[in-house]
Amino acid sequence: MNLELLVTLGVFAPLLGAAIVGLSGRRLGNVVSQSITTGLLFFSCFVAWTVFSQWTWGHLAPFTVTVAPFIHVGDFISNWSIRIDALSATMLVVVTSVSSLVHLYSWGYMAEDPDKPRFFAYLSLFTFAMLALVTAADFMQLFFGWEGVGLASYLLIGFWYKKPSASAAAIKAFVVNRVGDFGFALGIFTVFWMFGTIQFAELFPMIADRANTGWEFLGHTWSALDLAAFLLFIGAMGKSAQFFLHTWLPDAMEGPTPVSALIHAATMVTAGVYMVCLLSPIFEYAPVAGQIVAIIGAVTALFAATVGLAQNDIKRVIAYSTCSQLGYMFFAAGVGAYEAAMFHLFTHAFFKALLFLGAGSVIHGMHHEQDMRKMGGLWKLLPITYAVMTIGTIAITGLGIPGIGGLAGFYSKDIVIESAFAAAASNHSPIGLFAFFVGIFAAGLTAYYSWRLVFMTFHNKPVWKEEDGHAHAHDHHDDHASHAQIETHSEPIADDHAHDDHAHDDHHHHGPLKPHESPWVMIVPLLVLSVGAIFAGMVFEPFFTGHHENEFWRGAIFTAPANHVLHEAHGVPTWVKWSPLILTLIGTFAAFWIYVVKEGMARRMAERGSVIHAFLYNKWYFDELYQFVFVRGAKAVGDLFWKVGDEKIIDGGGPNGMAWLSRKFAGGLGRFQSGYVYFYAFVMLLGLAGFLAFAIYSWGA
Structure with missing residues (x-):
C-alpha cells in the first residue's frame, strides 16, 4: 500500500472509531464498541511505528499529503494536510503508542462502568485531535487540533458528570486553557500580519529576512517576532500547564486514571513543547521570547517539584511530577536545545504513562482508594505493579552513571541539564545558569517525592489492615470527601469511581478489603511501557541528541548558525555531568530515611502544622489567590x-423608567374615571371655560 495513503488512514482511523461508537455505541454493545476503537488505535500505532522506523533507519524523505481544502478566504489559505518529518513522526509514535495501550488498559479499569462506549469514543476523539495537531502543515490545522484536544479533555475530565468535583474540574481546565488559547490566537494573527501566510513551508524561509520587523506601540518600537513568539508561547503555557496557567492540571485528576495517563503523559500537555520546537525558526530569531520560555520552564520545574513533596493523593503526586518535567522540556527549548526537549518528551511519555497506569493499578487493587496514607505494604500483594512502578521511578529520577548508562530518563534529563549549562557557558547567559541550577535541584526533589510515593504505597506498615471488615461503599458522588483526615491540612481525596451511576459490585464488601493485583488486560500495557521506560533512552539517544542527530532531524528543527548549545552540551565539565546524580542520590536517601528508617516522621512533621508544609500542601496558595x-x-x-x-x-x-412614568401617568388619569355624571360634567365645564379663555386671549392678542 502507498505510504501516503497508509498515513492518511492511520491519522483518520481514531476519528472513524469515535464516530461509529459515539453514534451507535449503545446498539453495538460494550465489547464491540471497545473492539472497534481499540483495534483502530492499534492500526494507527502500527502506521506510526512504520513511519518512524522508516524515518529513523530507512532514510524516509519528508513529505506532505494534502487531503482536502480547509479554509480559503482571500489571501488566507489553509488546506487539511498531513506533514511527515522528524517531529511529526516522533509525535505520531508517542501519541498512538500511549493511546492504544490506554485503550487496552481501559478494558480492565473501566470494566464495571455502564458508559464504556461513550468513554472509548471520547478517547478516540482525543487521539484524532492530537494526530491532527502534530501533523498540521499550517497554523489553522494546528489551531483546530489545539482546540480539539481542549474539547476532548473537557469531556474526559468531566466523564463522570454527575460528580460535582469532576464537572468543576472539567470547567476549570476548559476556562484556563481558553486564557492561553486567546494568546495563541493573537500570535497566529501576528504571524499572518507579518508574513501574509500561515503555511509553515512558506513561512519558515522568510523569517530570517524579516527578523528585525518592528511594531510601533505606545511610542516604542517592539520586535514583532518576539511579540508573535511570546503570544504563541502563552498558548503553550495553558496547554502544557506552565507556571501561572498550571492550576487546572491537578484538578484534572478527577477524570478516570486512564484519562490522566493519556492527557498528562504523552499527549495534551506535551502539545506546547512540540509547538515551540516546531516553531524553532521563529524562536531562534526571537531571543527575548526564548528567554521567557526558559525562565517560565525553570520556575515551573521548581514550583511543581516543591508542591509534589507534600501531596498525599497518588495521582496528584504524579500530576505535579508531569508539570515539573514539562518545565525541563521548556527550559531546554528556551536555551536553544530543541532536540533535547523533544528527546525528554519522547522518553517521558513511556515512564510517565507507566507511572499513571501503575497508579491506576494500585487504585484498582485498593478498591479505588487514592490516599497514600491509607496504603503501605503492598509490594507482596501487587508484585507486578510494584516492579513496574519501581522501573518508572528509576526512569523518572534519572538514576544512572555518566559514561555507563541508565534507564530512559537518565539520558534525556541529563542532556537537558547539560544543555542549560552549555548555554550559560557559551552565551554567558544568566538565564541558562539559573535553569541549570534549578534543574539539578529539582532532580533532587524529584527523587524525593518519587521514592516517597513508592515507600508510602508499597513499603511501611500496611495501613489498610486497620480497616478490615469495613465496607468502602463508594456509591455516593460526594463520598470522596468523607475519608477521615488523618493528618492536618488533609485534602479531600478524589475518588475515580465516586459516581452514583457508577457504583461497582466490588465496592460493597462485608469482609476484609484485601488488595489484589490487576487483571492481565491492565498488566500487559504496563509491561510494554516498562520496556520503553528501560530502553527508549539507550536506543534513541544517538538519533535525538547523539552522533546521528543531524541525520535524524534533517531540518525539522532549525537552529541559527550561532546556536551550538547541543554540541557543546556533550563537552561540559565532569562535575556538571555528575551533579544530577549526586542530587538524585541525596533525594533518594532523604526519602528512604524519612519514610522507611524513621517511619512516621513525616506524619509527625505534618501534624505540627508548619508554615512550609501548609504552603507546599496548598500549592503555594495559587488557587486561593486566583x-x-x-x-x-x-x-x-x-x-x-x-x-x-x-x-x-x-x-x-x-x-423600566418609561414603564414607571407610564404607570404614574395612567394612575393620575385613572383618578378622573370616577363614574359620576356630575364629575364628568364639571370636567367638561372646566374644559369649555379653558377653551373660551384661550380663544378670548388669542382674539385680543
Whole structure:
C-alpha cells in the first residue's frame, strides 16, 4: 500500500472509531464498541511505528499529503494536510503508542462502568485531535487540533458528570486553557500580519529576512517576532500547564486514571513543547521570547517539584511530577536545545504513562482508594505493579552513571541539564545558569517525592489492615470527601469511581478489603511501557541528541548558525555531568530515611502544622489567590455591570423608567374615571371655560 495513503488512514482511523461508537455505541454493545476503537488505535500505532522506523533507519524523505481544502478566504489559505518529518513522526509514535495501550488498559479499569462506549469514543476523539495537531502543515490545522484536544479533555475530565468535583474540574481546565488559547490566537494573527501566510513551508524561509520587523506601540518600537513568539508561547503555557496557567492540571485528576495517563503523559500537555520546537525558526530569531520560555520552564520545574513533596493523593503526586518535567522540556527549548526537549518528551511519555497506569493499578487493587496514607505494604500483594512502578521511578529520577548508562530518563534529563549549562557557558547567559541550577535541584526533589510515593504505597506498615471488615461503599458522588483526615491540612481525596451511576459490585464488601493485583488486560500495557521506560533512552539517544542527530532531524528543527548549545552540551565539565546524580542520590536517601528508617516522621512533621508544609500542601496558595483576584474580582465586576449598569442605569432609565412614568401617568388619569355624571360634567365645564379663555386671549392678542 502507498505510504501516503497508509498515513492518511492511520491519522483518520481514531476519528472513524469515535464516530461509529459515539453514534451507535449503545446498539453495538460494550465489547464491540471497545473492539472497534481499540483495534483502530492499534492500526494507527502500527502506521506510526512504520513511519518512524522508516524515518529513523530507512532514510524516509519528508513529505506532505494534502487531503482536502480547509479554509480559503482571500489571501488566507489553509488546506487539511498531513506533514511527515522528524517531529511529526516522533509525535505520531508517542501519541498512538500511549493511546492504544490506554485503550487496552481501559478494558480492565473501566470494566464495571455502564458508559464504556461513550468513554472509548471520547478517547478516540482525543487521539484524532492530537494526530491532527502534530501533523498540521499550517497554523489553522494546528489551531483546530489545539482546540480539539481542549474539547476532548473537557469531556474526559468531566466523564463522570454527575460528580460535582469532576464537572468543576472539567470547567476549570476548559476556562484556563481558553486564557492561553486567546494568546495563541493573537500570535497566529501576528504571524499572518507579518508574513501574509500561515503555511509553515512558506513561512519558515522568510523569517530570517524579516527578523528585525518592528511594531510601533505606545511610542516604542517592539520586535514583532518576539511579540508573535511570546503570544504563541502563552498558548503553550495553558496547554502544557506552565507556571501561572498550571492550576487546572491537578484538578484534572478527577477524570478516570486512564484519562490522566493519556492527557498528562504523552499527549495534551506535551502539545506546547512540540509547538515551540516546531516553531524553532521563529524562536531562534526571537531571543527575548526564548528567554521567557526558559525562565517560565525553570520556575515551573521548581514550583511543581516543591508542591509534589507534600501531596498525599497518588495521582496528584504524579500530576505535579508531569508539570515539573514539562518545565525541563521548556527550559531546554528556551536555551536553544530543541532536540533535547523533544528527546525528554519522547522518553517521558513511556515512564510517565507507566507511572499513571501503575497508579491506576494500585487504585484498582485498593478498591479505588487514592490516599497514600491509607496504603503501605503492598509490594507482596501487587508484585507486578510494584516492579513496574519501581522501573518508572528509576526512569523518572534519572538514576544512572555518566559514561555507563541508565534507564530512559537518565539520558534525556541529563542532556537537558547539560544543555542549560552549555548555554550559560557559551552565551554567558544568566538565564541558562539559573535553569541549570534549578534543574539539578529539582532532580533532587524529584527523587524525593518519587521514592516517597513508592515507600508510602508499597513499603511501611500496611495501613489498610486497620480497616478490615469495613465496607468502602463508594456509591455516593460526594463520598470522596468523607475519608477521615488523618493528618492536618488533609485534602479531600478524589475518588475515580465516586459516581452514583457508577457504583461497582466490588465496592460493597462485608469482609476484609484485601488488595489484589490487576487483571492481565491492565498488566500487559504496563509491561510494554516498562520496556520503553528501560530502553527508549539507550536506543534513541544517538538519533535525538547523539552522533546521528543531524541525520535524524534533517531540518525539522532549525537552529541559527550561532546556536551550538547541543554540541557543546556533550563537552561540559565532569562535575556538571555528575551533579544530577549526586542530587538524585541525596533525594533518594532523604526519602528512604524519612519514610522507611524513621517511619512516621513525616506524619509527625505534618501534624505540627508548619508554615512550609501548609504552603507546599496548598500549592503555594495559587488557587486561593486566583479565587480572590479573578473569580471574586470577575464576580464583583459582573455584579457592578449587572446591578448598577444594567438594572439601575439601562433598565432604570430605559424600559423600566418609561414603564414607571407610564404607570404614574395612567394612575393620575385613572383618578378622573370616577363614574359620576356630575364629575364628568364639571370636567367638561372646566374644559369649555379653558377653551373660551384661550380663544378670548388669542382674539385680543
